[in-house]
Amino acid sequence: MRPNIKILEDEIKEKVFVEAMEILEEIGFFVENQEAIEILQEAGLNVDVENRRVKLPPDLVKKSLQSAPSSITLFDREGKEVTKLEGDNICFDPGSAALNVLDPETNKIRTAVTKDFIDFTKVVEQLEHIHAQSTAIICSDVPEVVGDRYRLYLALIYSKKPIVTGTFAKESFEVMKDMLIAVRGDEKELKNKPLAIFDACPSPPLKWSNLTCQSIIDCAKYGIPSEFVSMPMTGANAPVTLLGAIVQHAAETLAGLVITQLVSPGAPVIWGGSPAAFDMRKGTMYLASVDTILIDLGYTEIGKYLNLPTHAYLGMSDAKILDMQAGFETGMGTLLAGIKGVNMISGAGMMNFESTQSIQKVVIDNEIAGMTFKFINGIIQRDEPIAKNLLKVFQEKTHLLAHDHTLKWFREELYLPSEVVDRSTKEEWISKGRKSIGDRANEQVKKLLKKYPGVTLDRDILSDISEIIKYKDNDFRSKLDI
Amino acid sequence: MIFTEECKDAILRGNIDQARDLAHKVLDEKLDVNNAIDGFSLAIREAGDLFEEGEFFLPELMRSAEAMKAAMTIFEPVLKERKEDRSLGKIVIGTIEGDIHDIGKTLVAAMLSAEGFEVHDLGADVPISTFIDKALEVDANLICISALLTTTMVGQKKLIDSLKEKNLRDRFKVLIGGAPVSKQWVKEIGADGSAENAVSAVKLAKKLIES
Numbered sequence: 001m002r003p004n005i006k007i008l009e010d011e012i013k014e015k016v017f018v019e020a021m022e023i024l025e026e027i028g029f030f031v032e033n034q035e036a037i038e039i040l041q042e043a044g045l046n047v048d049v050e051n052r053r054v055k056l057p058p059d060l061v062k063k064s065l066q067s068a069p070s071s072i073t074l075f076d077r078e079g080k081e082v083t084k085l086e087g088d089n090i091c092f093d094p095g096s097a098a099l100n101v102l103d104p105e106t107n108k109i110r111t112a113v114t115k116d117f118i119d120f121t122k123v124v125e126q127l128e129h130i131h132a133q134s135t136a137i138i139c140s141d142v143p144e145v146v147g148d149r150y151r152l153y154l155a156l157i158y159s160k161k162p163i164v165t166g167t168f169a170k171e172s173f174e175v176m177k178d179m180l181i182a183v184r185g186d187e188k189e190l191k192n193k194p195l196a197i198f199d200a201c202p203s204p205p206l207k208w209s210n211l212t213c214q215s216i217i218d219c220a221k222y223g224i225p226s227e228f229v230s231m232p233m234t235g236a237n238a239p240v241t242l243l244g245a246i247v248q249h250a251a252e253t254l255a256g257l258v259i260t261q262l263v264s265p266g267a268p269v270i271w272g273g274s275p276a277a278f279d280m281r282k283g284t285m286y287l288a289s290v291d292t293i294l295i296d297l298g299y300t301e302i303g304k305y306l307n308l309p310t311h312a313y314l315g316m317s318d319a320k321i322l323d324m325q326a327g328f329e330t331g332m333g334t335l336l337a338g339i340k341g342v343n344m345i346s347g348a349g350m351m352n353f354e355s356t357q358s359i360q361k362v363v364i365d366n367e368i369a370g371m372t373f374k375f376i377n378g379i380i381q382r383d384e385p386i387a388k389n390l391l392k393v394f395q396e397k398t399h400l401l402a403h404d405h406t407l408k409w410f411r412e413e414l415y416l417p418s419e420v421v422d423r424s425t426k427e428e429w430i431s432k433g434r435k436s437i438g439d440r441a442n443e444q445v446k447k448l449l450k451k452y453p454g455v456t457l458d459r460d461i462l463s464d465i466s467e468i469i470k471y472k473d474n475d476f477r478s479k480l481d482i
Numbered sequence: 483m484i485f486t487e488e489c490k491d492a493i494l495r496g497n498i499d500q501a502r503d504l505a506h507k508v509l510d511e512k513l514d515v516n517n518a519i520d521g522f523s524l525a526i527r528e529a530g531d532l533f534e535e536g537e538f539f540l541p542e543l544m545r546s547a548e549a550m551k552a553a554m555t556i557f558e559p560v561l562k563e564r565k566e567d568r569s570l571g572k573i574v575i576g577t578i579e580g581d582i583h584d585i586g587k588t589l590v591a592a593m594l595s596a597e598g599f600e601v602h603d604l605g606a607d608v609p610i611s612t613f614i615d616k617a618l619e620v621d622a623n624l625i626c627i628s629a630l631l632t633t634t635m636v637g638q639k640k641l642i643d644s645l646k647e648k649n650l651r652d653r654f655k656v657l658i659g660g661a662p663v664s665k666q667w668v669k670e671i672g673a674d675g676s677a678e679n680a681v682s683a684v685k686l687a688k689k690l691i692e693s
């Protein structure tokens with residue numbers, strides 16, 4: 001049996017859905033984007049052009065839900081299937097778009113440069129339980145205007161895994177899409193075999209900004225999956241009640257979903273989010289709090305109720321160093337998201353309010369992800385009778401360590417983490433230098449960087465995408481370590 | 483309760499009606515307006531201190547700021563008539579063009595306003611020219627620019643460059659803020675400072691205007 005967890009009663013789920021539709025019908029939502037306004041007008045909706053407000057009839061919402069697919073398959077750069085975002089499947093990717101990194105040598109937070117992201121990508125590429133990459137780090141050593149595309153450029157070069165990304169400027173989509181097409185071969189192949197997901201945030205409350213609206217429209221045209229990342233902030237730009245935030249999340253997400261389905265019925269979308277319990281003492285967006293976890297799991301249930309692939313920003317921490325807080329926040333969020341069956345769980349490596357990535361932490365988080373996969377497999381009956389015959393063995397033997405049964409099953413039954421997790425005796429731990437988990441992770445990082453097999457992207461394709469991303473005559477190839 | 487105690491009570495409890503009533507009472511009974519404002523100001527400063535000490539929560543602080551604003555709105559016409567300027571200075575604030583992250587900016591604006599600055603909040607996604615036009619129009623002392631994206635942060639630099647081009651750089655102090663803003667960026671673009679949260683933003687603004 002797969003372990004599961006239930007957050008909302010069925011009646012409440014229906015209530016949330018109905019109230020979200022009522023909100024869209026009575027209050028409507030704000031659309032900043034001109035193309036979206038035209039799309040909504042063409043669909044026969046009465047748009048208040050001056051105030052850019054649109055009200056959506058429930059029938060249209062329901063129709064859009066019917067055309068949105070309930071499953072999205074992601075493929076790697078080589079066209080191999082990686083995961084199906086559907087049902088209670090789970091997949092992990094690192095937290096995206098960090099402005100800073102936690103330097104593994106100094107343990108200080110500093111601005112990130114190209115080398116940080118290249119190293120990070122190389123390490124994630126080899127992590128067993130993190131099946132997708134994300135454009136996780138913003139490199140401060142290239143012009144800010146190319147910041148979003150540059151991350152994708154590097155990720156495509158150094159990694160085969162599917163990539164979660166997103167735009168920071170409207171113009172970037174064109175370049176990013178062209179790079180994806182160049183890698184995939186052609187537009188149709190990219191549509192058939194999605195290689196990247198684009199995150200797009202509605203702006204709470206009930207608003208789709210010009211930039212992010214363009215992203216979902218453009219993605220829908222090309223069949224690229226959009227991941228809606230609604231972020232109600234409790235008590236700030238959303239109700240302080242957790243359920244209130246879930247209703248607002250649903251309304252904002254449904255609004256985006258309708259736009260995509262009007263652009264192209266069947267366009268792949270993901271019911272995602274990154275809500276936050278606003279910290280009333282510090283005025284910060286607390287992304288790893290127990291309340292945030294509750295909202296995340298709650299809206300995920302709504303997404304599942306509506307039969308859509310789901311996503312959540314969970315399994316990260318708001319700590320600033322790799323301390324116990326970093327561990328418990330990440331552990332709680334990751335395991336719970338796994339049990340809930342959030343299809344795409346973003347956040348590995350991330351700290352400090354989605355602003356700082358840690359290469360050590362992503363290695364540690366890979367362990368938590370592995371344990372989560374193990375946990376959701378639950379307990380399986382292997383034998384009939386279950387244990388009786390084995391217990392008979394004890395009449396002759398004192399242990400089962402060398403028994404066939406043990407040898408047959410121990411690898412599957414017992415999860416073995418890497419050396420990052422300390423399972424040694426105290427004596428051994430002391431003799432090996434009293435290392436913290438951060439130290440051990442850093443050693444692992446160094447090993448993985450050495451083991452990285454090298455860039456395998458076809459050199460012609462590399463030239464193509466270098467041409468596509470060219471900015472002011474600079475194609476950034478000199479920044480690569482190949 | 484003596485009058486200043488009542489003011490303090492209204493502000494610290496975030497009682498908007500009570501603050502309004504007290505302000506009306508000052509006008510109706512021809513009490514000393516300056517004294518009353520001093521009373522209110524003391525209270526809002528205390529609210530800020532309580533917040534910094536962790537005694538007060540954000541909703542309480544914001545509510546105090548709103549109560550303060552409600553009282554000040556009533557005093558405003560009188561002050562204007564007497565040509566008395568009690569404001570600490572004039573500030574134009576907004577989130578830069580292309581960027582809709584506005585919670586941080588709104589917190590900063592609310593605290594500046596509660597502290598006694600005349601704040602013109604232009605909202606989010608504000609073009610550079612709007613910042614400058616507004617600053618000229620109201621004869622601002624300080625321009626505050628918020629940016630949360632690395633791509634829009636460039637707008638902070640453009641604004642300062644534009645001020646330089648127009649020979650206006652010396653006329654306004656410029657404060658910048660938002661998650662991607664670093665000390666180095668402040669230096670690089672020649673801003674007058676940045677702050678990590680609303681309370682330190684207020685302190686910095688006061689220091690800059692006094693200097």
Ligand code: B12
Pocket residue numbers: 096097098099138147166167168199200201202203204205209211212229230231237283284285352353354355580581582583584585586587589590626627628629630631632633657658659660661662675676677678679680683
């Ligand atoms: C909440 C949030 C959103 C919300 C904003 C809601 C709103 N109405 O404001 C929504 C969901 C809309 C959003 C959207 C996007 N976001 Co956003 N967002 C955040 C998040 C998590 C928190 C920001 C916040 O509100 N913090 C709480 C407030 C209180 O703090 P604050 O803003 O920092 O302000 C304080 C101080 O900085 C200071 N301050 C602020 N301004 C000023 C000004 C002056 C003059 C001074 C002195 C001080 C000062 O005082 C404030 C009060 O204490 C940040 C992560 C982060 N750590 O910042 C990402 C983050 C900024 N977003 C990010 C991204 C990528 C986006 C999107 C592009 C995603 C997408 N593809 O859809 C869109 C962009 C939309 C647009 N056109 O702008 C990235 C930026 C990466 C980068 N390289 O620039 C971040 C870092 C997250 C991440 N790692 O991905 N986002």
